[in-house]
Amino acid sequence: MTRTSVLMTALVLLVCAFAPWRPVGALAAPPPSSPSPSALGPGIAPNPGTPPNTVSGTGRTSGVEGVTQPPLPPARSVDAILTDMIAALGGAAAIGRHRSLHTKMEITFKGLGITGTAEHYGAVGDKALTVTEIPSLASTREGSDGTRFWSEDPINGLRLLEGSEAEQSRVEVAWNAELRMKDLFRDIDAKNERTEDGGYLECLILTPKVGPGMTNCFDPKTHLLAVQKGVRAGPQGDMPFVARLSDWRRVGDVKMAYATDMQVGPLAFSGRVMSVEMDLPIEPGLFEVPHPAKPAVVRGGASAKRKERDKDKSKSKTNGVSEAPASGPTKR
Secondary structure (H helix, E strand, O other), rough: OOOOOOHHHHHHHHHHHHOOOOOEEEEHHHHHHOOOOHHHHHOOOOOOOOHHHHHHHHHEEOOOOOOEEOOOOOOHHHHHHHHHHHHOOOOOHHHHOOEEEEEEEEEOOOOOOEEEEEEEEEEEOEEEEEEEOOOEEEEEEEEEEEEOOOEEEEEEEEEOHHHHHHHHHHHOOOOOOHHOOOHHOOEEEEEEEOOOOOOEEEEEEOOOOOOOOEEEEEEEOOEEEEEEEEEEEOOOOEEEEEEEEEEEEEEEEEEEEEEEEEEEEEEEEEEEEEEEEEOOOOHHHOOOOOOOOOOOOOOOOOOHHHHHHHHHHHHHHOOOOOOOOOOOOOOO
């Protein structure tokens, strides 16, 4: 997940932050009645309540309506799927020898003519920073110093994450998570899911220690991640997402997915990796949690006003006067 889902996290965070807020016409596309099969990946059904011709599971009908499919093979064990997944990525030794990662991605919102970028830094110790920029529209940041998790966007401001949000961030930024799956998740189950073309994917149902789970589905031949789906917890509530990964390429001695197609709530978009750097020196300060008094997004005279307020506080302390706390809770 260090090399795949963290980049997807940037896209999911952007939509979770802005999809419910719709003053911008370009982002005001009405939500579809149900996700299209193509947006859900190679034949993954939208939900368990879909008609029999698209159901994923042990049913015998799939793809074209009325065409009988052979039963799914029994699901392999979780350990077997994990072992093959690690080998397909390059092996435990290759994955474990790397210490840092820097990736840049181009984002395209389908049908809206909107493009942007996502840039991700990750390092051993579960340290991470992801910055998403949509020119003239929005920007978001989220990261971890290894113990604390935070996010920042113009709607919700700078927040230290707690509960389900902190837990999903802990999983997403975990360095070399592919080697630590059983430690990261409370429970992992295996099942096969039917695809529309009559094939199937090997899926792991991942239950975190807190909050909603997700499902990772792997190609049974290549053992590479093909579909990831679940629910993203956010300040505006939970939002379902489905991502399809493709164009796997070798980067040194490991493999990465260079293309991601996603459906998050009402929006569909794609991401393509533009550059990858591994094991480059990264300044430790890059992963520090931003100080609440120094917001990353400064608009108008907000920065000057804050500096003046901090100066007044300093004078009050020098004169032996303790400033009374502001009324109401402090937003973080």
